[in-house]
Amino acid sequence: MTFITAELGINHNGDMDITKKLIDIAKSAGCNAVKFQKRTIEKVYSKEVLDSPRDSPWGTTTREQKNGLEFSKNEYDIIDQYCKTNDIEWYASAWDIESLDFLKQYNLKYNKIASAMLTNLELIEKISQEKKHTFISTGMSTMEQIKSAVDIFRKNNCPFELQHSNSSYPMKLEEANLNCIKTLKNEFQCDVGYSGHESVGYLVCITAVVLGATSIERHITLDRSMYGSDQSASLEPSGLQRLVRDIRGLDIIMGDGKKVIWDSEIPVMKKLRNV
DSSP: OOEEEEEEETTTTTOHHHHHHHHHHHHHHTOSEEEEEEOOHHHHSOHHHHTSEEEETTEEEHHHHHHHHOOOHHHHHHHHHHHHHTTOEEEEEESSHHHHHHHGGGOOSEEEEOGGGTTOHHHHHHHHHTTOEEEEEOTTOOHHHHHHHHHHHHHTTOOEEEEEEOOSSSBOGGGOOTTHHHHHHHHHOSOEEEEEOBSSOSHHHHHHHHTTOSEEEEEBOSOTTSSSTTGGGSBOHHHHHHHHHHHHHHHHHTOOSOOOOOGGGHHHHHHHOOO
C-alpha cells in the first residue's frame, strides 16, 4: 500500500488551532502520517538572511517570520498527544542536528531528509544512525549527491526510500520529470516515492503511483489563499480527500503483475471456448 504523508510544513502559520484542523483533515482523508519541519533558526540561516527585510504577520524581518513559524516544545507536546489520540503517525524533517536531537524525545517512527539538507552529510550520518525508516527527498540534487546520501544509509544499515522531487514552489508541470522515479529505482535499487509541490490538482501524484512510487508526500492547507510561501503549492481538504481515495483505488487495481485466470473468468471461459 502506498504510504501517504500530509505535509503540514509551515502551513499551520504557527497556530495550534489550524494545526489540529489540518491533522483532522489528514486523518479523515486516510493519510498514514502528517509531517512537520523543525529548524534551529540561527543554525540553518545566516545572520544576514535573518536580518533581511520581510513583511509577515510577525514583523518586518526574516528572523521574525521564521521564529513565528517555529513551534516550541510545549506545542510539539500538544501535537504528539493530539496525533496519538487521533491514531495517526507524525514525524518531521530536522534541518539541523539540534533539531534532530530535539525530536528524539517523541520516539517517532520515521525520519525525513529535506532536499535542502541532502548535501549536509554530517546531519545525514546522524539521522542514519537512528535506524528509523527515512524518506529522502532528492530535489535540486545530482545523482552523485544522492549516491553520497544513499551510501551513508547503507553503511549504517538504516532503512530508507528516496523521494523524487522538484524544489520549486509551485513546481511547473513540465519540470515534474516523473520518469526519474524509474531512473532512481534502477540506479539505487531501492523504493522510490514522490514529494510534490505542484499547484494544479493531484494528477502528478496519481501518475507517480502508476509509475511505481511507494510513497506520496503532499503539502496541505485549509485555504490556498492563506499567508505563506507554500500555500499555493498545497492541496485543500477536498483535494486531499480525492487524492487519497484515488491512490487507494490504484493500490487495488494495479495488482501484482502476475498473469492469472480469475475465478470470475472461468464460467465465461467454459461458455466461449471450445478448445
